Every structure is written in structure tokens, then in C-alpha cells.
Amino acid sequence: MARELRLHGVGRRWGDREVLSSIDLTLRAGERVALIGPSGAGKSTLLRLMAGALRPTQGRIEVDGRDLAQMPWRALQAHRARCRIVEQQNLLVPQSSVHDNIVAGLLSHWPAWRTLLAALWPLERERVAALLQAVDLAGLQWAPAATLSGGQMQRVALARALVSGPRLLLADEPTASLDPRTARQITRLIVDQARGGDMALVFCTHWFDIVRSDCTRVIGLRDGRLLFDAPPAEIDETRLAQLYAGSDERL
Numbered sequence: 001m002a003r004e005l006r007l008h009g010v011g012r013r014w015g016d017r018e019v020l021s022s023i024d025l026t027l028r029a030g031e032r033v034a035l036i037g038p039s040g041a042g043k044s045t046l047l048r049l050m051a052g053a054l055r056p057t058q059g060r061i062e063v064d065g066r067d068l069a070q071m072p073w074r075a076l077q078a079h080r081a082r083c084r085i086v087e088q089q090n091l092l093v094p095q096s097s098v099h100d101n102i103v104a105g106l107l108s109h110w111p112a113w114r115t116l117l118a119a120l121w122p123l124e125r126e127r128v129a130a131l132l133q134a135v136d137l138a139g140l141q142w143a144p145a146a147t148l149s150g151g152q153m154q155r156v157a158l159a160r161a162l163v164s165g166p167r168l169l170l171a172d173e174p175t176a177s178l179d180p181r182t183a184r185q186i187t188r189l190i191v192d193q194a195r196g197g198d199m200a201l202v203f204c205t206h207w208f209d210i211v212r213s214d215c216t217r218v219i220g221l222r223d224g225r226l227l228f229d230a231p232p233a234e235i236d237e238t239r240l241a242q243l244y245a246g247s248d249e250r251l
């Protein structure tokens with residue numbers, strides 16, 4: 001995605017179960033979107049479709065007017081490389097340093113020789129150091145990832161997602177396993193990284209109250225369908241109650 005990602009009547013089935021249907025939406029550079037809805041609504045599935053990691057079984061997804069399904073393999077790979085996901089599981093390599101874990105976010109952009117070189121010699125030291133500063137981990141560049149706290153690990157995962165300068169950052173409940181205070185800090189950090197730049201952010205969360213004031217748009221998903229797609233000011237208690245009816249997940 002460079003400027004625009006557009007979903008036209010997108011649906012996704014698993015076997016004979018339809019988990020997403022008739023999704024129409026356009027995501028533009030610089031938008032910060034909160035994606036909310038009860039468990040099983042299809043939020044993660046939607047993120048994976050946007051990232052080109054999953055194909056729709058209905059409809060089409062366009063990146064700057066080009067159908068993802070018709071794209072040559074290289075162009076699809078390029079789209080995937082421009083999208084980064086931060087999830088609840090940070091999937092860091094515990095025995096590797098913070099530096100190496102962050103550099104891993106660049107490997108899909110590098111030729112094989114550069115990857116080999118990086119295994120022998122730490123590349124991109126300054127770039128990683130600057131990112132660590134931004135995520136409040138200055139001084140931990142050479143620490144083994146295994147020695148970090150859960151919140152620090154999520155900061156490293158965020159730095160790994162940001163190091164390649166993605167056009168679209170997809171946050172899939174990245175704070176779900178953290179305590180409320182750390183969760184707030186990490187959420188704020190993610191939103192701040194997206195603010196003021198061209199990168200679009202889709203933040204999937206059960207903690208809507210935290211992201212409410214920081215997002216430019218809110219998408220409510222329920223039973224695989226868009227219930228609303230509106231600016232935060234239009235999301236009142238009635239809409240939230242409708243979205244979460246029958247579930248106790250709203251925090």
C-alpha cells in the first residue's frame with residue numbers, strides 16, 4: 001500500500017463457515033483506525049486480508065487501484081513487505097540480542113548476501129539505536145531478548161515492525177497479555193509512531209477507551225460484518241452497546 005487500500009465486497013470463508021462478508025472499506029495513508037468488536041467478529045482475519053497474508057474467498061482487495069489477486073508474485077511480496085503486524089505473541093528469538101531481533105524486520109527487504117553479512121557483523125547499528133530511543137529502550141541494544149520484561153519485549157516487537165518503514169502497521173491486540181499500565185504505555189507508543197506520518201495504522205483492540213482519542217476513525221465489526229465505520233466522535237454508548245451486545249469483552 002502506498003496511498004490507498006480498498007476492499008470491495010470482501011468475504012472470507014473457512015470451509016462452509018463465512019467469517020467475514022461484504023466488507024467495503026478504503027484505508028488511506030496517514031489514517032489511524034481502531035478496529036473493534038467482540039471475540040470472533042473477524043478482526044484478525046480482516047487484518048490478515050489487508051496484509052495480503054490471506055486471500056478473500058469473495059470480492060477483491062486493491063492496493064492503489066491494483067487487484068491483489070492479479071498482482072505478479074513480486075508485487076504481492078512488495079505489498080506484504082510494506083505491511084507489518086504487531087501481535088500479542090511477539091515471536092522474538094529469546095537467545096538473540098535486541099539488535100538482531102529488530103534487524104530481523106529488514107531481512108525480507110535484503111538480498112541474501114546482506115543477510116549473511118548481518119549474521120557475521122551487526123549492521124544498521126545507528127538506525128536500530130534511534131528506534132530503541134523512540135520506543136524507550138535506549139541502552140538495551142545488545143541485551144539478550146530473553147532478559148526483557150513482557151512490556152519491553154513488545155517494544156522490541158514494535159521496533160522490529162517499524163524498522164523497515166512500513167506503509168501500513170497492523171496492531172492485532174498487541175497489549176492483550178500486558179498489565180493495564182504497560183498496555184496503555186505500549187498503545188500510546190504505537191499510536192504516537194503513526195501520528196503525523198504517512199503510515200496508516202489499524203489498531204485492533206478490546207481497549208477502545210485507550211485508543212478512542214488517538215484514532216481518526218473507528219470500524220466496528222460484528223459477526224463478520226461492518227456495523228459502523230465512523231469518526232470517534234460519532235461512536236456513542238448506544239453504538240458500542242449494539243456492537244458488544246451479549247458479550248462482556250468491552251474493557
Ligand SMILES: Nc1ncnc2c1ncn2[C@@H]1O[C@H](COP(=O)(O)OP(=O)(O)OP(=O)(O)O)[C@@H](O)[C@H]1O
Nearest residue numbers: 014015019037038039040041042043044045046173
Ligand atoms: N485458520 C482458520 N481456520 C478456521 N477458522 C478460522 C481460522 N482463523 C480464524 N477462524 C475463525 O474465524 C472467526 C473469526 O476469527 P478472528 O480471529 O478473525 O476473530 P477476532 O475478531 O480477531 O477474534 P478475537 O478478538 O478473539 O481475536 C472465528 O470464529 C475463528 O474461529
